[in-house]
Amino acid sequence: MKIVCVPDSFKGSVTAAEAAAALAAGARQVCDEAEILQLPFADGGEGTLDALLAVWGRAPERVATVDALGRETEARYGLSPDGRTAIIEAAEANGLPQVSDVPLQPLRADTYGVGLIARHVLEGSVNGTQVEEILLCIGGSSTTDGGTGILRGLGVEFLDDGGAPVQPGGEGLGRIASIEDSGLPPRAGEVRWRIAVDVDNPLTGQRGAAAVFGPQKGAEAEEIKVLDEGLGRLAEVLAAKTGERADSYRSAEGFGAAGGIPLTLVSLLGAEVVPGSTMVAEAVGLEEVLAGADLVLTGEGRLDSQSLGGKVVDAVASRAPDSAAVVVIAGAVQLSAAECRAHGITAAFSIAPGAADLAELQAEAAGLIEDTAAHACALWKLR
Template identity: 55%
Template sequence: MTTPAQQRPLRIVLAPDSLKGSLSAQEAALAMSAGVTAAAARLGHPEPGVVLMPLADGGEGTLDALLAAWRVEARTAPCHDAAGRARTARYGISDGSGVHGAPIRGVLEAAEANGLPLVADRPLDALTATSYGVGEIAVRLLDDGAEEILLCIGGSATTDGGVGLLTALGARFLDAGNDPLAPGGGALGALATIDVTGLHPRARTVRWRIAVDVDNPLCGPRGAAAVFGPQKGATPDDVAVLDAGLDHLARVVAASTGVDMLDVPGAGAAGGLPAVLVPFLGAEIVPGSALVADAVGLAAALAAADLVLTAEGSFDAQSLGGKVVHAVAAHAPATCAVVVIAGRVQLPAAQVQEAGLAAAFSLAPGPVTLDELIGGASHLMEDAAAQVYGVFGAGRGQVSC
């Protein structure tokens, strides 16, 4: 039997989501790293080979997760919010090397321009709120040379079917008098023709992928207006106008492109943002966690790993349906144990293991308040990771160098 000093170091990937309100994904990964490294030292083990790979599900935090994974700083661009006010937004682009044939990727969180928090200081007119600012950031990505654009669209304040975004890219949405439509979803019912001859010259040469975390259709009882409109300030009458407008938009788009977006799962995300991007730009709608996993090279990182630690705020049934934990489990080989650390664990061991996970542990050391859990999240994450290392490191004596 080998001694601890002769053991091969554990190869560990740290791939957490953010714990909203307490830790970003990067902060969670750093706390995990401190925990496993300290535990290995206390046990007299070789320092583990640790790979930090903070993740996200395509919503809030995705930009920061990809910036960390690509090891680049955020860039900024002037744009306009959903109410048309000037602001500065962040976006990201990979380092431009295109190493090993990888595309130069850009990431854009739509909420940097059309997010609800940005217009929380004023009553929002749901009929005029526009996604134009999202398109302004996309133009900057195209001008910066991105070959693939990852568009993360959660948290929007708009219900305009992506018309504002595509307008910023050079398209023209015209009424029967050949005049441009007014901004916002309230004007969609007057749409007569769509002119895309003035699109940005690179708009249809890059690959567009839209990260979604819902499967709502564009229209109807589960559509963009009915489900999400009220939280964006829409009255019942507004919802009816917006839903009818999106339906009309889809029909004009179908007549122009042959692509019917009415029954496409996810087309209702972010106020119907995919409704024009899929037909005119060839955009793909994908689960956000899968998009991020691909963008950071999760599968390759896990291929040689012995252990992966992932994390999120609440580990429950939804975690297994397209969230970060699900993506990690799906990409991990059978030889790599997957352990979840969460603020709250709501699944029994049998369900955890049936999902392909080794175990799930709560951050809570005992009865604590939510404020205590949030305030001590970094220390608690470090300690939980050390505990996990202790369990998995204890059996390493049978593995020689």
Template identity: 60%
Template structure:
């Protein structure tokens, strides 16, 4: 850090789902920090996401570009408006698949897990390509679909065929009947683009930890539906592996292919998409290393700080990116890690928004106020008795 500059405080949280966005949480944290340091510090907001829901809003806040909208279809084929974002230079598009195939958009009717498809995601991609995007960042999570990405690729011109050479039914219902794929009609712009897919989970495509078994029930799948979806995704993986001349296990066992009903499968097989943990994609897209490089204190957080937070989520990303010696404080709706676990993870201070037996509804309603107050308390604790610039804190307080 430049010794002539004021100390920089960076707020880089995830959203607090159900209560406030990552941008709202970051601003609340900075308001709390200003209560303690006022004009003696500089402040920067850097809202983040783990590559799932909320990633679009997080990147819009950092890029500062306007959101774009296009008419798409939800997972059941009904019209809706879907959003996407373009980077400042217009070359990179951020697409959150749940803008089209998200579970909330079909929650008003009986769920149809075998019929739901991802064609609407393809419409978002096509709109971004028409806008001149050369790179597509596709963020998965929160889906109502389990079609292995066949709807998305069908919207871009691919054909998934049965033994008679006829297109199969859309959604998971037709997957088990696929025997071949015709990729000749895929939009050349989609082929030419660089695809990167953010995975918010590490589940494989099929099996006990696969897309159907783990996530199917929340999409309305019965036990029989789960068996149908699992078998269909397995068949699709084998057909696509044969199409590429590789062993099926390369797709069947690949970590993360279970995300969002297997969307990454068809994208990797037919468009050479790269996959990576969502947090890494967001970090690269917003330039997190540069943002944190000169920080004197980093405030981050999420709804719940627990062992999963240290496995690729936003808190883990911030801890791994912050320069050595810079204290990282975590504010969370609830803290499930012990002081020893926080210390081992490198967390300087962890504070919960729940200060007593408050009803969940009250916590959600007052989240921003509580985040602001918690940030003020964290800053006071880390700055006392030493004046800023802030020293590294070796013994975290997990109160």
């Protein structure tokens, strides 16, 4: 028998690696004769760096950078064992937690610190090998600058109609008249950039970056208007430079992720926007690991309708062999049995042993995941 444990993290409780270990421990209680594999997984949001490092068996690299308000900080990033692939979790530099000690500043916050990490990655090497691919995970941002800060960190200037650099952050977007990219390192355009997104929102409009995600970054109604118009202006300037239509930038699916980060990276660096779970699946060889599995154990904090739209559980279920049983272990299960079966999930179990509040479940999550996995495996073994 082959059992594969491939969960997401349980946010606020256990990492993906810890969840995988707990699932495996539960499986061993009743299926100790089976081959049991652990593959921590993520969907490209926060926690993806840790998940990939666990799979790669690597410790994080560290680099000095700045947060979204320009304050000095240190960020982690990851390198694959062969040094050819780097993973950058943007929130290490522009994340909301990094600026939670002060009032949010949605017009000022920018992604410059993410650009500093990227420059460091591009300039470095491991045993003479330079990075050929950058996986950029952009969830959890506090910024709405269209990715201009990242490009500034790489040497690009965004200028007003007088030829002076505009103010960093979202506030300066509406004054951009031209872009000077002669300072961009050649390698920035030579490596493969892939941007992991888990939303399909366009850049501007009622479903755009500012309107939908601006409030959680502290933006009030007037600030949302400034940011939305600024992103539209940036799209126009970039379109004039690249020969594309501005409307294609404004309406492209996923360009509204993380305050519009995909906009500048796609237009100036040829980056690819991909579903986060797809990017991670390719990076860790998910289909190869799942091949020949008899039972697949996956899980996350909450199994609900969002889980079926490209998140970890959906990615695992859609790639599992047809002959395998796919069992979800979750903090809460909010899908019916029929909904689960319709999406390739054999069964789903909550780790809650009875009436319990969130704090209790989080504190005991690892043990509860293990125990629930043991119950599920015992039922499966009776088939």
